[in-house]
Each structure stands twice: as structure tokens, then as C-alpha cells.
Amino acid sequence: MAPKVLVSDKLSETAVQIFRDRGIDVDFEPALGKDKDALLAKIGEYDGLAIRSATKVTEKLLEAAGNLKVVGRAGIGTDNVDKVAASKKGVIVMNTPFGNMITTAEHAIAMMFAVARQIPEASASTHAGKWEKSKFMGVELTGKTLGVIGAGNIGGIVCDRARGLKMKVAAYDPFLSEEKAEQMQVEKVELDDLLARADFITLHVPLIDATRNILSRENLAKTKKGVRIINCARGGLVDEEALAELLKSGHVAGAAFDVFAEEPATENPLFNLPNVVCTPHLGAATTEAQENVALQVAEQMSNYLLDGAVENALNMPSMTAEEAKVMGPWVNLAENLGAFIGQVTDEAIETVNITFDGVASEMNLNALEAAVIAGIMRSVNPDVNMVSAPVIAKDRGIQISRTTQDASGVFDGFIKLDIQTVEKYRTLAGTVFSDGQPRFIQIKGIRINSDIGEHMLYTTNRDVPGIIGKLGTLLAEHEENIANFTLGRAESGGDAIAMTFLDSPLKDSTKQALLDSGLFQQVRPLRFDV
Incomplete structure (x- = not known):
């Protein structure tokens, strides 16, 4: 029977067609993710669930998903999936971390330009019929030092684009080797050095215990006066209250944030401050990125359900x-x-x-x-x-x-x-x-060359004459058919073992007869998946 997948959020028709082309039975119900009761009622019949951010994969949903093997998130964030509960249920959770790398990196560069030249405020002023040319004095990026916190996939693209803008790039990343930094043509530095030197700081790390509040009040105080800070990675990496105070004091010249500690962000200490650019988590919001992650998640889920391939899994x-x-x-x-x-x-x-x-x-x-x-x-x-x-x-x-x-x-x-x-x-x-x-x-340290069959019998005994004959006789008396037989021993007269490949599961009565013979120390029926 073909695997069955439910798409419960908006996914491109091209992605849905990938499932069909691969021979997977797919139901495309993009509104279902917002109706948790209807989703709960249907989820039990599916092997795979393809989602974006609307569907909430809770412990309760997973309990009802008796056949579910994989959840595929089109995008990076999986905050809407209970990964601990999924792991306990044996459900793979996979995302598509590479589909929006370029888009997110470009957004960070765009935000850097916007805050360097005060573009949003200048645009609003001009739309209002004002002509405040002298009010919006910006700075060039050429020759400035960009401090990149996190030089992985997205951060690496930002480094490359910044070098193209003739910026000096200093990267802080504990996992960045000197050799890799040299290949990227960036300077590997410690965090304090980056804070002291950077004219612009951009963050590209996940939110984990080691990075939470990495730009704390204490670290923000170490930054160069006039620094501009860009965060298109994750909310919670920057102390927003402390940053707001430094913006008001003039120590920080500007900030551009696409992510916030609490989202949706309807209010925030950074809102309505001069030269602060804010966008509503748009890092992956391009038509190309949305299409890419949709296609990737369809391919990944298909590969797993059909071939056992596991790509970009978060819990396996x-x-x-x-x-x-x-x-x-x-x-x-x-x-x-x-x-x-x-x-x-x-x-x-x-x-x-x-x-x-x-x-x-x-x-x-x-x-x-x-x-x-x-x-x-x-x-x-x-x-x-x-x-x-x-x-x-x-x-x-x-x-x-x-x-x-x-x-x-x-x-x-x-x-x-x-x-x-x-x-x-x-x-x-x-x-x-x-x-x-x-x-x-x-x-047990004894050499043997045993096939592995579905139904097997493992026995241990002392190496004495007659054991093999007695084993065969007792199995025959109980109508147990031997498909294959292998034995080994440590030394003459020492410990011996046998692996017997049977056509069917060993009967309880046969096991008891073998034990009653007094010849075997262990009699273990075994079953293997072959």
C-alpha cells in the first residue's frame, strides 16, 4: 500500500505534485491546520504530515496519529512541533534549513543598507510631503567593519555579500576553523574583539542556551560607539530593553530587527525609536524561498517514506x-x-x-x-x-x-x-x-558464522558428545523444522553455543523439553526482522 501524506498548510501545487509523481497518496487540505479538532479527527490515517507554521503538532495530536512516521516542516522553525513528544512516539521531525538561506541573508544585507541610510524614515517623510534632505545623513558601508556572529550557512552568505561591498568582515563562531575562515576571506575573532571593533553587527545563530541573550546588557556596553545592530536570526539573542536604552543615549546609532523575543510583536521596546527598522519576521518571505522549501520538504518526506533516507531530521x-x-x-x-x-x-x-x-x-x-x-x-x-x-x-x-x-x-x-x-x-x-x-x-567471545533468520533458537551448553543429536531429535519430535544450523565452541570440553534457524516460532513445549533434558544451560527463542 502506498504511503499516505496530509498537507495541512499552504504548500505550492508543484510540491503536492511531487508526492503524487513519487507514487504517494496525498491529501491537500491547506485550511485543516487551523482547525485542530478536524485535524485531530483525521490524522490517524496518515504516514506523513507536511506543514508550515499554522499547524500545531502537539502531544495530543501525536497520540492520535497512530500511523504517523514523519512530520515535514517547509521552513526552518519548528516551534510549532512538540519534538520531545514526537521522538517518544518515534516520529521523525524534519525541516528545510537550506531553502531560505539566500533569502534570509539578503534580508540582513537589505536591513543593513536600510539602517545605514535611514531609508524607511526618509521614505515616510517624503511620502508625507516633506523634503528633509539634510535630516537623513547616512553612512557608507564601504570600508566599514562588519561583525558577524555565527558564520554558518546564512552567516557565511552574509560574509560573502559583505566582502563584495568592500566591507572588512570579522566573524565570531566557536566552530569556525582558521582554515575555513581563510577560505571565506574573513578574520576569525573572539566576541569581545568583535564588539569593540565592529561598525555593524549582524547575528546569524540559532537560539540555544549558549546564544540566548548573547548581546546582553553587559556585551552591548562593550560595543563601539555609533554601532548599528542587525538581527534577522532569532528573537531572544539581544537584550531589547538594554538596546533601546543605548539607542536613546546615542551609543548605538541604529538597529534593524526582523525577529523579536515575543512574536507576533505588537509592542516592543524598540518600536518607534529613531533609526530603528522593524519588519515582521520576513527573512524567508520571498516567492523563491517559499517555493524552494515546499519542494524540498516534499522531496525529503518522499525519500524517507519510499527509500528510508533521512534528510535534515531534528531528532534522528x-x-x-x-x-x-x-x-x-x-x-x-x-x-x-x-x-x-x-x-x-x-x-x-x-x-x-x-x-x-x-x-x-x-x-x-x-x-x-x-x-x-x-x-x-x-x-x-x-x-x-x-x-x-x-x-x-x-x-x-x-x-x-x-x-x-x-x-x-x-x-x-x-x-x-x-x-x-x-x-x-x-x-x-x-x-x-x-x-x-x-x-x-x-x-560470548566464541566464533560462529550464523545466518540471521526470522525465527531462531539460541542454545548454550558444555561441549560434550551427543548434544547436536539430542537437539535435532527433540526438535523433530516436536515437529520443529530446521532451516539452518551453526555451532561454535570456546575449546574442547568448554562452553559451546548453537544458532538454529527454524521455519516457524519455537513452541513453548519444545523449549520446555530442551530445558528438561538437562543438556542446555540456555534455551532462547529469538525473532529478527529480516
Whole structure:
């Protein structure tokens, strides 16, 4: 059955057609997002939900969305989505952070020009029939120092445009390397240095704990007299009360704000001050940007629902369509390694260390790690997936770590789990052969070469004569058909293990008969997704 997507906000017809062209059943109801009761009644039948800002994806809506797998936001902001609740429900939340980069950067440049030349006030004055030519004395941008706080995607474009305007560009960004700064032809500086030197300051960082109020009262006091400040990033980055006071005192010569601490902003300390330009969050408001993000979200959601590709996800490691094709068998292996551990472990797991060897170490490790944890946690909750599993594991206090290493054995690569519970230590490893089929290659430190089937039986015993014959006999007596069988041992007379691939789930009576024989230390029926 084809995946089903609901578009509950205004999205371009071209974007809706992308879903149809990809073979996805899509309902386009752009008014539904504003009717929360009607949306609640309908959401249960959909695999995907495409939105803008009107639709509110609340915990209540997610509870009603029994089939929902992905929410796609056409745009950057996802404040209208409860991402914690979505993660717990296993719903991927993705946005389109690159569709409006140029538009937002251009708006910042436009705002810089506007505040440098007092264009809005001069325009209003002229419209009023005045001719106040001497009143509006501006400044040139050429030769001025632009301080850019945040030199990522949008900030990087602003740096490039500013250099084209012959401005000197100084960038503060803890993640900007000296090499990257040199490539961008900008000067990497510390924040205090930027504040002291910049003639214009523009912000291009997300609102997180580390950036909240980054231009605080204290930092604003460090700025150069006559500075002009532009914020087209996020409200809450600047102390608006302190900035208003500095504008009134003349220390700050002007400001241009597209975003505010509280939105919609019907009142604000910056409103109606001289040489302050304000716009109603227009950073992404161009026809090109709106079309771009709509097309991107349709492509991203289609790629996930049809191919398993995860792009621009906020609560799951991203994995491109090409990565999904190459990594598919490895993701399957990772999930089944976790599933093995989850099914044979009765006590609480304290730590999980995942070793990625050889070719596995060169893949998307975040995705593989999420798959391992999903496999483990599925024994607790069968509805867990790669999105919700890390959240559940964290809630249970499980410590997860990873190790990478070059190829260290006969295989091109493998994944190995080392598990510590409150009582035991367990180890398990697997690889993907050239035929694309995952295999278990080590259990309890014992080498083995076991296929992975849907229904399997794991047994442990002492290495003594007659075990294999007795196992086969008991299974035959209970009409259990063996599809494949693999065994291994630590040493002659030591610990031994067997993995038996069955055609159907092991009967409870068969399990009891195996235990009653007294030959087996463990008898574990296992089920895997293959």
C-alpha cells in the first residue's frame, strides 16, 4: 500500500505534485491546520504530515496519529512541533534549513543598507510631503567593519555579500576553523574583539542556551560607539530593553530587527525609536524561498517514506538516499545485534559500547548507533524505532559509547557490542558479507558464522558428545523444522553455543523439553526482522 501524506498548510501545487509523481497518496487540505479538532479527527490515517507554521503538532495530536512516521516542516522553525513528544512516539521531525538561506541573508544585507541610510524614515517623510534632505545623513558601508556572529550557512552568505561591498568582515563562531575562515576571506575573532571593533553587527545563530541573550546588557556596553545592530536570526539573542536604552543615549546609532523575543510583536521596546527598522519576521518571505522549501520538504518526506533516507531530521541522524542504499544491510545488522542482546538479557542494562571496525567505521555512525539501540529497546516496547529508542534508553539511564578502529581481522568490517548489565557482561559481533546478508560472527567471545533468520533458537551448553543429536531429535519430535544450523565452541570440553534457524516460532513445549533434558544451560527463542 502506498504511503499516505496530509498537507495541512499552504504548500505550492508543484510540491503536492511531487508526492503524487513519487507514487504517494496525498491529501491537500491547506485550511485543516487551523482547525485542530478536524485535524485531530483525521490524522490517524496518515504516514506523513507536511506543514508550515499554522499547524500545531502537539502531544495530543501525536497520540492520535497512530500511523504517523514523519512530520515535514517547509521552513526552518519548528516551534510549532512538540519534538520531545514526537521522538517518544518515534516520529521523525524534519525541516528545510537550506531553502531560505539566500533569502534570509539578503534580508540582513537589505536591513543593513536600510539602517545605514535611514531609508524607511526618509521614505515616510517624503511620502508625507516633506523634503528633509539634510535630516537623513547616512553612512557608507564601504570600508566599514562588519561583525558577524555565527558564520554558518546564512552567516557565511552574509560574509560573502559583505566582502563584495568592500566591507572588512570579522566573524565570531566557536566552530569556525582558521582554515575555513581563510577560505571565506574573513578574520576569525573572539566576541569581545568583535564588539569593540565592529561598525555593524549582524547575528546569524540559532537560539540555544549558549546564544540566548548573547548581546546582553553587559556585551552591548562593550560595543563601539555609533554601532548599528542587525538581527534577522532569532528573537531572544539581544537584550531589547538594554538596546533601546543605548539607542536613546546615542551609543548605538541604529538597529534593524526582523525577529523579536515575543512574536507576533505588537509592542516592543524598540518600536518607534529613531533609526530603528522593524519588519515582521520576513527573512524567508520571498516567492523563491517559499517555493524552494515546499519542494524540498516534499522531496525529503518522499525519500524517507519510499527509500528510508533521512534528510535534515531534528531528532534522528540524517542519512541520504545513497547512504540508505549502501548502509541498508548494515542498519539491519545493527538492529538485529541489538535485538539479540535485548532478547537474551533479563536484567537491567547499564552500559553499551559499540565498536565499529573497518568499513563500518566509515559509515554514518549516528544512524548505526541508533539502529543498535532500537534493536535493544524493542524487547521492552515493540513500537520503538530509531527515533524513539535513544530517548527511551536515556530515560532508563543506559550509558552508550562508541569506538572506531581500522579493519582488524579477516572481515572488511564488523560491528561489536559489549554490554554490561547489573549482573553480567555480554559480547556479540556481526558483519555483512559480500552477498549483502548480515551474519553473527561472534557470541560470548566464541566464533560462529550464523545466518540471521526470522525465527531462531539460541542454545548454550558444555561441549560434550551427543548434544547436536539430542537437539535435532527433540526438535523433530516436536515437529520443529530446521532451516539452518551453526555451532561454535570456546575449546574442547568448554562452553559451546548453537544458532538454529527454524521455519516457524519455537513452541513453548519444545523449549520446555530442551530445558528438561538437562543438556542446555540456555534455551532462547529469538525473532529478527529480516
